[in-house]
Amino acid sequence: MDKTVNQKAWFLVLPVFLVVAFSAVLPLMTVVNYSMQDTFGNNQFFWNGVGWFKELLDPSTDLGGRFLASLGRNLLFSLVILAIEVPLGIVVALSMPREGWTVAACLVILALPLLIPWNVVGTIWQIFGRPDIGLLGYVLNAMGFDYNYVSNDVDAWFTVIVMDVWHWTSLVALLCYAGLKSIPEAYYQAAQIDGASRWAVFKAIQLPKMNRVLLIAVLLRFMDSFMIYTEPFVVTGGGPGNSTTFVSIELVKIALGQFDLGKAAALSLVYNLIILIVCWIFYTVMTNAGVERKVQAESEPAAEPKPAAALKPVPALEPREGVA
Amino acid sequence: MHSIPGRRLIMGLFLIFLLLPIYWLVNMSFKTNSEIVSTMTLWPHNPTLQHYRRIFTDESWYSGYINSLEYVVLNTIISIAVALPAAYAFSRYRFLGDxxxxxxxxxxxxxxxxxxxxxxxxxxxxxxxxxxPWAVALAHCIFNVPLAVWILEGFVSGVPREIDETAFLDGYSFPRFFIKILVPLIASGIGVSAFFCFMFSWVELLLARTLTSVHAKPIAAIMTRTVSAAGMDWGLLAAAGVLTIIPGALVIWFVRNYIARGFALGRV
Structure with missing residues (x-):
């Protein structure tokens, strides 16, 4: 369906534009302004040009070293949690009950961790992991592991990762579940007639249909884990040492802890730029996927996922798109 | 055909994994502090309501919940109100710089x-x-408005364009068409996006804490007060944590039938 060109549509978009511009553009200008200056307190500012940016990208300086180290830690963290959460989320989505009251029950429990305030998520795991009063820490120590997330780097990482898996796997699972629900019953019947194996059904029908939601899931999880702050801050405070200091934690330390506005602003801009680039890739891939889908659907309506020629839905059973 | 072998076991284990830490928090909130520190008990042996009583009677505690709910509701209303027309525009028209x-x-x-x-x-x-509360509500718009526009655009696109055209032929003005026809048609979409706005505003702490000091302090910030010279008041902290889970749980219960569709952002 073609959209009509109508410049008056801007009036409809104006409220959103104003609200977001107020919250985004003004602060961003402040950040750009600060990033070029140095301050010695008392609201006295000195022009520093691109000095902070040079320092930021040079690992030999204090600022640059801290930034690049936290960036590395953050990337590693994002990769690890993606590698765990995406497959686990798919498995959980495939394990959802088919119908009845258990579906609603599972959905509610799955969504529960998503609605817990982030600092409370931190608190829950802070308590749960403690060797003296927490079940996890107590059991691990009773089993003979010397587990203590306050003093041991590896244990701190383990706790933060398990916490993130606990917190966000549900999001991936719910997204995949929504994707699975949109597969018309006819596809499964066709596969059954063909005697397709369980794995073939997954590879030829379910995975292609989940493509789009999986893309959303991966990118949302990447973004959110890349700017994670509250949960690890509550649990480990960035420690022991600096071992769980991610970029946001480093940034807040510099900005609100040391009130080093210039450095913090420069870091913010570079950080924002990285996110913006990833976001742009995300957006381009998504819109292109949408166009491809449309073209494919128009040229050959019935055979969207083409598992095998024989897997076409039985004509009598019209594919029902969009299950409510 | 839909699911995999051993799905009940997998689902069961995963749900236990999700619920166990929450159970531990609830368990601790009903224990006395001496029981928490001195022994490892799987359920409260001397159940007590003292922590909850303290939160509900001390104004500095319960006002935190009211403050949080205040800015969350404000934010949800603002986000949906500005996002609706924009979602319609993005879904129906092409314009300069869209x-x-x-x-x-x-x-x-x-x-x-x-x-x-x-x-x-x-x-x-x-x-x-x-x-x-306005400061936090407006600040949270930065991530909730885009999300609301995104979700609602999917839902508006699901409404056939013929409906708009028929309504305009019938002499509906644009605002009247919007409120009388479009809004009821995408009611579930509005519910889903309100749910997401509520969720992200409710769980965010960094901005909420930075933008408040005394009068509008959110509950999440007040919770840090449980650290005192005498050590952590674990029971109180756990009770406050449990109470922050409840509004979210209630909201999920109301929208449970739309959750799956909502997570696909109305686009699957």
């Missing part, structure tokens, strides 16, 4: 809150909104 605008909105959803903490502090202090 794609760029949409990307710009989306990029704000992805911007880290830590970047904005300090400038927001300056901005809202300058216009006199610091330490009011």
């Amino acid at each position: 794609k760029h605008l949409f990307f710009w909105l989306l990029s704000n959803r992805m911007a880290p809150a830590a970047v904005y903490a300090l400038p927001f502090f300056n901005l809202y202090s300058a216009i006199g909104l610091f330490d009011t």
